[in-house]
Amino acid sequence: MKTNLSRNFKATAAFLLLSGSVAFAQDGGVSSVSDLDKAYHNWYNLDAKLDKIPGVSVNRAYNELLISKQPRKKVVVAVIDSGTDINHEELQGKIWVNKNEIPGNGIDDDNNGYIDDVNGWGFLGNAAGENIEYETYEYVRLLRKLAPKYKNVTSAQGLSEAELKEYNTYLTTRKNYEKELDEKLKTKQNLDAFGEVLAHCEALVTKHLEKDTYTVQELKAISSTDVDLVRAKTWLVTKYNQGFTRESFIGYKAHIDKYVNYHLNLDFNPRTIVADNPTDINDNKYGNSNVIGPRADHGTPVSGIIAGIRGNGVGVDGIAENVEIMVLRAVPSGDEYDKDIALAIRYAVDNGANIINMSFGKDFSPEKHFVDEAVKYAESKNVLLVHAAGNDSKNIDNADNFPTKQLLDGTRSSTWLEVGATSKNLDKTFIGTFSNYGQKNVDLFAPGVDLILLAPDNKYDQMDGTSFASPVVSGVAALVWSYYPELTALELKDVLLQSSVKYPKLKVYYPTEEKSKKTTKFSTLSASGGVVNAFEALKLAERVVQEKNL
Template identity: 45%
Template sequence: LLEYLEKDSFTKDEILAIKTEDAGLTEHLEAIKQAYGFGYDSISELIEELEGYLKSLNERLDYYLNIDFDGRSVVGDDPDNLDDRDYGDNNVMPKNGSIHGTHVSGIIAAVRNNGLGSNGAANNVKIMAIRNTPNGDEYDKDVALGVYYAVDNGAKIINMSFGKSFSPHSDWVRDAIAYAAKKDVLIVAAAGNDSKNTDEGQYYPNDQIGVGEEVGDTFLKVGATTYDYGSGIISGFSNYGKSSVDVFAPGSRIYATVPDGKYRFLQGTSMASPLVAGIAALVLSQYPKLSAAELKQILMNSGLPVVKKVSLGDDAVVPFSELSKSGRLVNAYNALIMASKISR
């Protein structure tokens, strides 16, 4: 294409304007047009996202799935002993790897209406940064202790934009989730990006064993949707489950903050979860007497029902209502209206 256009770069309009009968060129054109169809404004943007995804996969291979990796001896920690807590530090600003957390924070709390980048879901929000899952190296002990720390230090809403399919000490995390519920703290968690029905295969952290009874009533699991309000509304990567997922929210092509004062499109249930957490903060700021359990029910019950059947990655077509407990898409406006009627 560069040779055909006789230039080093091209725009979307230039690509769409090309008319050719050359089979090889047509093949390249169709591939690029497909990328534009996914919502990318430039091929460089697509390449950047693919490179980021590849980096993420390699980190999972190097750390999370590498049985020979031992990242704990450096800090003198025993990951199988929950009482061994004298490790870690207060550095939440790593030299690299902070794009994900910065993006998540911006979705929740980026300054609104300042003419820069994007607007956060809520105003006047304080972010308590707890870095407990660096680069895919996620231990149940760190997750559990992170929850305890957040609850004990005044957090009212906890966002969990991380997860995994294997959790050797999942009981520790469930105990922490139950503790948060007892202390009236809402936890909002990403449903995962494996395109799977998590009723049939667990995705952690969660507040139940299988599809059994929940350990608390303040844990909210969020799946992701696209910007296509139709049969393609479910993000192709998003997990789902009538029992294991509570609600859906936008998670495809979300524009928010990244380090060094920049902004980027990212996608994942990691983006859907903080949007719901931000809406929860918005509602709670207006109606501070709401309990965490009431807040969860408001977010679930006030959402928009999607009456159409939707497509899943395996070509199945199912009712949207069968993909989560609520069968709804979170809606901030409706949540505020319902909160005004429920708040004491």
């Protein structure tokens, strides 16, 4: 799955590839939501009829259906992700606590196989406290594994059936690798060239003003007969007028460097930190109790959507109140390992999770059988699995985005929901341009464009991604289940699908980053044809439970 970035930071990606203009913005979040666009504040909680905004009607549900009711169950949602800032002010009291574990005593008090797992577990580290932050992509790992055997093979003639499969995988991964590496190296080259011009211009201005820092107004006020200085001033003023900031330039350059140095680096192998065999599911004595990790920037907004404190006037409102987040850190910056995901799913099930949110994905899954067995285990234990459809603007009925509810044995998980992303615009731009779709493999949609969410260190940011549509569904599921615990996971899934809000006449642009003007009916892009809705789901849940009790 393409990396989810803050809305403003993501906009910098094309600045050199198109016209050479710059549209930078500071990444890393802001200290107050008031510093972000108010038009997008909490819109996912709003109602299409009452507020004229196609959110999922959470506020309406609380105000009209739940005003005199009390939740009957504390729902535990396991967030398998990059790590979550459990100290964020908006998540206080919302983090799952393993009450059978004594913090920090170095003993596995509850004998579940994990030492000091008070809030969950980190599958990306070791007992010494070292943690993986960056990883390669799965196709890079496959290429590294297969290249020694197939790099000199020029024909498939004479290969066995198993070898032919490997050879085709090698050819595909090599093609993907070469294409992506070439793109990122060209971007890096452009950034380096831009940086040289920037440094030259700033040096001239600094020398003239005799100081390192200056305002745009001071820059514009420069008057000189020095041609080079005037050119430098003009160039800098133009870039600042286009939204340039040095901080965001440095941030985007670091973002591209991550691809070159880590994600696409055939020689980079941080798995030595874990020191396991990724192809052996029984080699599972690794990890540590650090659930925040070195990059909580993804799991924190995901957790905030589900469980952020409502109505405190501080930041954003989560969806479910009577909920706890079990934090499972298994997704690095790069592609996750199948084994880590499988073990995280099993940990969640064995330690009481009711719902598992999975906002990650990749194009290859060499150990898919590990994940499939874990998914079937979760299904057998009445656990709902919610997965982000991915951010590649593709039809996943015809393309892979692992993990999937389609299992290797030919069956499909019955308690799995696949989620695409919508915007707040009930028009042709309703579907996120990045969102994957599929009438067979995507179950429903949820808000995932222009969401103001939590960021680490008590900050907030505006973000896009199916990664954030998925926890909207997990949050609604947790809300419904907390009031109607009689429902099975399968019944809850059916309630969410059947109650999803349909827009039968709405035509939308096909999701594509190329801004194609080709349209289709919104109803054709998912199995349900709808958007998850808390208000309608609670009403239907009431009817289903009443019928069960007859």
